[in-house]
Amino acid sequence: MPKKAKRIIVDTKLCKGCHICISVCPYGVLRKDDEVDNRGFFLPIVYDLEACKVCRLCEMECPDFAICVVE
Ligand code: SF4
Numbered sequence: 778m779p780k781k782a783k784r785i786i787v788d789t790k791l792c793k794g795c796h797i798c799i800s801v802c803p804y805g806v807l808r809k810d811d812e813v814d815n816r817g818f819f820l821p822i823v824y825d826l827e828a829c830k831v832c833r834l835c836e837m838e839c840p841d842f843a844i845c846v847v848e
């Protein structure tokens with residue numbers, strides 16, 4: 778069975794909106810939010826959860842340990 782993500786959680790306190798997670802995802806799962814948060818950062822949002830293959834590249838490359846994929 779291919780892996781499927783149940784949820785992708787972005788810690789809105791830890792995330793600094795660097796978008797590394799967006800650029801490393803091979804499947805276009807994440808996108809930049811249209812609006813800034815209360816600190817002025819464009820946080821990543823889950824655009825296509827179904828497309829996630831739980832490769833965990835986003836988790837591994839996030840410098841702030843701010844993203845977590847729940848399988
Ligand atoms: S686990 Fe892989 S496929 Fe899923 S969002 Fe992260 S980088 Fe993309």
Ligand code: SF4
Nearest residue numbers: 792793795796798839
């Ligand atoms: S890589 Fe980490 S800190 Fe950067 S936008 Fe993604 S979740 Fe936020």
